[in-house]
Amino acid sequence: MSVSRLVCEELSKTYGGGFRLGPLTMEISVGVTCLVGANGAGKSTFFRLAAKVDKPTSGTVRLDSGVNRAALGYLPQEPTLPPAATCEDFLVYVAWLQGIPAAARGRAVSSALSRVGLTDQRASRVRSLSGGMRRRLGIAHAIVHDPALLLLDEPTAGLDPRQRIGLRETIANLGGDQVVIVSTHLVEDIRGLASRVIVLSEGTVVFDGDVAGLERLATPDAPGDTDLERSIASLMEASG
Incomplete structure (x- = not known):
């Protein structure tokens, strides 16, 4: 069976104010990928490019899917119901x-x-x-x-711990046959969801790997209570 994947080739987006995302060259396959970064790191820009809401300044982003299904499902941070x-x-x-x-x-x-x-x-x-x-x-x-591609923007924000756990279980189950990309600030989401973590800082990918690999980057003097928090803080400080 063909497997869906989101393919970025030298993808970049430049805004008049000086912010630039990319260039990004990577593939995101079936499973749950967490997109992590501070406000302004480029997460929303990446989502808008992946959803075809915005056009890239250069390069391409496309969904390769060998199955007969719709391309995109999108949950904004504040959905209107x-x-x-x-x-x-x-x-x-x-x-x-x-x-x-x-x-x-x-x-x-x-x-x-x-x-x-x-x-x-x-x-x-x-x-x-x-x-x-x-x-x-x-x-x-x-x-x-x-859809073959599911984009979830901060899906657990504002929920209590019990609700977050339940929602993470729901999202994890969706990654069995879909490309699921979750934008999040919450460390517990990363540990509870991600088969892959992509950390963005100032429009650049500063980490791309699994949770264990991310934890190994923690430095003792970085802020945070866990290796995962310290590793993310270390990456942000190094690239800031």
Whole structure:
């Protein structure tokens, strides 16, 4: 079976204010990749390029997928959800927007609700959901059309520890057959989610590898309570 991958070749984006992302040459394959960096590091710029919202200044980014499925699912940091709609009605509407045929919409909605653990809430109004459930509904909105590439921007921000754990389990399960890229500031997300970590600083990749490899870069005098926190802080200080 062909495996999806996001391919960047000398990808760069330059803004008038002087910020430049890249050039980036890399491939991101099926699984969960965490994109880490301080505000202004280039995470949002990368997401906009990957989603084809912005055009690169030079180079290319493309999704190679040998499967017959939609290209992109995207969950912004602050998704807009209709408070009066039921979970099911909202997802049926999204499925219609995504061009899913009427005969297949019910199955697509049921599958999306099941994958995020909201089957029992299908008739619940959005306004009645907890914060964690709303984030899971946002993910269901992003996957109802079964995209090959899933972009999740700070999906656990603002949730309590129990909600974050539940949502991380949901996201981890999505990485089995999709390219999932998660932008996050939270160290516990990285440890709980990532099969791969890409650290950006000032538009440049300063680390690309697994969690164990990232931890080995920690320096004793760097700020942080764990090797993972210290390693990220070390990278930021070295490139700043």
